Each structure stands twice: as structure tokens, then as C-alpha cells.
Amino acid sequence: MSFFSRGLILTLLLTLIAAVGGTWIGARYIYDQRHQPSLHEFVHEELKLSAEQRKRLDVLEQDFAVRRRAREAELRAANAELARAIQVRHEYSPEVKAAVERFHDAMGALQNETILHVLAMRTVLTPDQAAQFDKRVSEALTEQAP
Structure with a gap:
């Protein structure tokens, strides 16, 4: 059970990092495209x-x-x-x-x-x-x- 919990926590953490990174990259791209x-x-x-x-x-x-x-x-x-x-x-x-x-x-x-x-x-x-x-x-x- 401890292994399952660590795996789940690691998966959630990696998902969170990927989501934040993707959001940041997307926001920068949109800003760069619209910034006059x-x-x-x-x-x-x-x-x-x-x-x-x-x-x-x-x-x-x-x-x-x-x-x-x-x-x-x-x-x-x-x-x-x-x-x-x-x-x-x-x-x-x-x-x-x-x-x-x-x-x-x-x-x-x-x-x-x-x-x-x-x-x-x-x-x-x-x-x-x-x-x-x-x-x-x-x-x-x-x-x-x-």
C-alpha cells in the first residue's frame, strides 16, 4: 500500500508539474503573439x-x-x-x-x-x-x- 501511495503521489506531482509547465508555455506563446x-x-x-x-x-x-x-x-x-x-x-x-x-x-x-x-x-x-x-x-x- 505504501508503494501504491508513493506512486500515486509521484504521478500526481508529475501531472501537476506538466500542467503548470504547459500553462506557462501556452501563456507565453499567446503573450508573445499578441504583445504589440x-x-x-x-x-x-x-x-x-x-x-x-x-x-x-x-x-x-x-x-x-x-x-x-x-x-x-x-x-x-x-x-x-x-x-x-x-x-x-x-x-x-x-x-x-x-x-x-x-x-x-x-x-x-x-x-x-x-x-x-x-x-x-x-x-x-x-x-x-x-x-x-x-x-x-x-x-x-x-x-x-x-
Whole structure:
């Protein structure tokens, strides 16, 4: 009986290891097939940028990072304001409405900053690179896989 129990436990253990391994391999395969590089990855890894282009893009990205952090701070502040307003009255009060509008304004400002950054990046590219970039941006905005 002890031998039967060890054999059964070993079989169950090997089955579990095979199942976990198969699940992990399958998940990695699906992820690799569906993972679309970010626009940043696409520009830096697939467009074959010159050293001068990289330098110009670095300046644009550093500038955008500062503006993005400021806009994200505005979003966090608007969310905190919304949480406080909801907590006070637990209804869609004028304070809640104002906080929602503040959040939407901050979100719109971040979106505008992002669009301006994307358009500024495009000015650094060659015509061929810009065509590839435009296609990638269009795919991202319409959620189409390349």
C-alpha cells in the first residue's frame, strides 16, 4: 500500500508539474503573439534611427516626461478631490460633479500633451519612417493589430 501511495503521489506531482509547465508555455506563446510594442519601443527599436534622431528624440522625451508627471499629479489630485466629495454626501452632489469635471479636464490635458508629443516625435523622422510611424499610430488609435 505504501508503494501504491508513493506512486500515486509521484504521478500526481508529475501531472501537476506538466500542467503548470504547459500553462506557462501556452501563456507565453499567446503573450508573445499578441504583445504589440509600445510606440516608444516601436520608434526606438524598429525605425532604425540615426544618432542625431535619437538625440533629438531624447530631448523631446525628457520634456514630455516632465509635463506628463505634472498632468498625472493633477489626475491624482482630482481623484482625491472626487473621493472626498463622495465621502461627504454619498450622492452626486455639486461637489462630486465639479470633481468629475476637474478629473476630465486633467485627463483631456494629458491627452493633449500626449498628442502634441507624438506629433513632435514625427517631425524628427524621415518620410519613410514617418509613414511607418503614422501606420503604427493609426493602428494604436483604432486598436488594430499590425
